[in-house]
Amino acid sequence: MDARGVSPAVEARDLKVHFSLLGGGLLKAVDGVSFEIGAGRTLGLVGESGCGKSTTGRALLGMYEPTGGEVRFEGKDIAKMSGLEKTRFTRYGQMIFQDPYSSLNPRMTVADIVGEGIDIHRIYRGRERMDRIHELLSMVGLERSHGDRFPHEFSGGQRQRIGIARALAVEPSFVVCDEPISALDVSIQSQIVNLLMDLQGRLSLTYLFISHDLSMVKYICERVAVMYLGVIVELAASDQLYRNPRHPYTRALLSAIPVADPVKERARTRVVLEGDVPSPIDPPPGCRFAGRCPVASARCAQTTPEWREIDSGHFTACWREGE
């Protein structure tokens, strides 16, 4: 239960996903993350490319077997689910992908794409199935007649609507949105965001919203987790996180967001990070961010900082916090 008394729909406990590489070495894509998402809530997961956001999202849906830790869906460890429970879980947990061009099978009609999950889980048949597909298409703002067409006949925004209809076809309760708007144009992004938020309200969906677009995440999510090189460095209610970031990486990330206002933008001071995100292959001990951190001390490079609650509902992993 979280502070508002909402029981978590999805929970990651010390989740680790490591990949062993052909040439030796261990790529620690996700290295011990813990969070929970309350039913009907949205958690934002932000960070730069390669920090493990997508791997976390996929592990939550059981697409990768965790190297360590566990994922719990409605209180049950998904690795220990029975066959029937697992089938049920693959229905209730769905995903919306980043690239609407490569995530739809070009040889299937839209109706077949949307209906595939309905067939697999044997939810509806015949007339009912077709009615349901049409209902889904209109729910995401497409027309009935679009069902007979192929993906290449649609624009990026429309394809993303098809991807959303496909995810919703099996009546999921939890949806991982993996960068659902980053491949779209600005004016189309707002259409999709409004659609996702509207659907969440109507169908009481739980979202994990993965994005590198920090202003959009602030707008959409109640809580936000910031990832860096396989670990979560800070997690808080979004207002709190954006108003009072406590981890130096979060501060740098927030100050790097361009603001669409020349007067404000020129008055801002920016924390510019030197260098690039280091490789997640055999990462060094200590804080992952120590090498680029403007306030790192000797301790940071040696011991991994603890994950602590520094304010109610505000977590961070930083030795320098509160010093």
Added chain:
Amino acid sequence: MSLSVRNLEVSFRTYGGSVSAVRGVNIDVGEGECLAVVGESGCGKSVTAQTIMRLIPSPPAEIRGSVTMDGTELLTLPEKRMKEIRGAKIGMIFQDPMTSLDPTMQIGKQITEALTAHDRGMRRGDAADRAIEVLGMAGIPNPEKQFRRYAYEFSGGMRQRVVIAMAIICRPRLLIADEPTTALDVTTQAQILDLIRDLKTKLGTSVVIITHDMGVVANMADRIAVFYAGQVVEEGRAEDVFQNPSHPYTAALLLSRPSLDWDRGQKLASVPGTPPDLFAPPAGCGFFDRCPAAMEVCRESLPEFFEAENRGGVSHRSLCWLHHQFGKAELARWISGGRGLEGPGRLR
């Protein structure tokens, strides 16, 4: 340096008919100025930039209009003379640093190639020294060591720095950056934007930066040109365009991105529909179908430019009938409706 583009029209013949990618664009870039070209994909911003560089072969493209740099007409210049300008007087930074570098060539060699191509008499050692110097200027640590490495050995941000080094090595008077940070992460984006801004001040280069993200240009641009469906729909000083957008499309673009200081629950404006099909460009305003303030006249006839304000001798103008005598009353009503795009709806 001064660049002026006049009545530029570019169309491509395809199997499906002719696409009018650029439909009568006028832009000017002055000495040491930074012009931001903002618009969505397919609005003609990259085609305009590539036409300035003469990178679009014609035929098959049909190009009309004029592009002059310091009084020289570029569109009719013989290819041999254009080669002297391309790279030397105008440098270009491309969007994707992964594909704009040759994977089989050491980066040092790629950079010096630009120099030796323009100055055949240059000694290799001198060229290498100069390349190392610009790599350093572009913020690459230990440039001597990096000189012999290949593009794949660099991260995205570092590759973009190599591309920038290549673009500035001949000290061009104009730098065209086509979505220089779109492929990069926010923190890297901030580094690259800072770098371009520094170089502009240090070298006194004029810059044209092309982007779809209004935020990217807020801190850099002196002036902004907003592109939509192959046309410039609004143009003016950055402050004026941001604070007082005078074309409904620009207003929508600014309102469709949440700002960090927004309260939660504030409504995100969403523009319905999609940009027009440029295979059959509309007779009237390109934004007609999506415009919350559209009037009957907008369907039939293409608006002219109307000046919304003029501060410090810089015109802020937009291609919109709302600024015509008879549209002004509607505009006032629309703005007093909170400019929230719920406005008066379709005016008939």
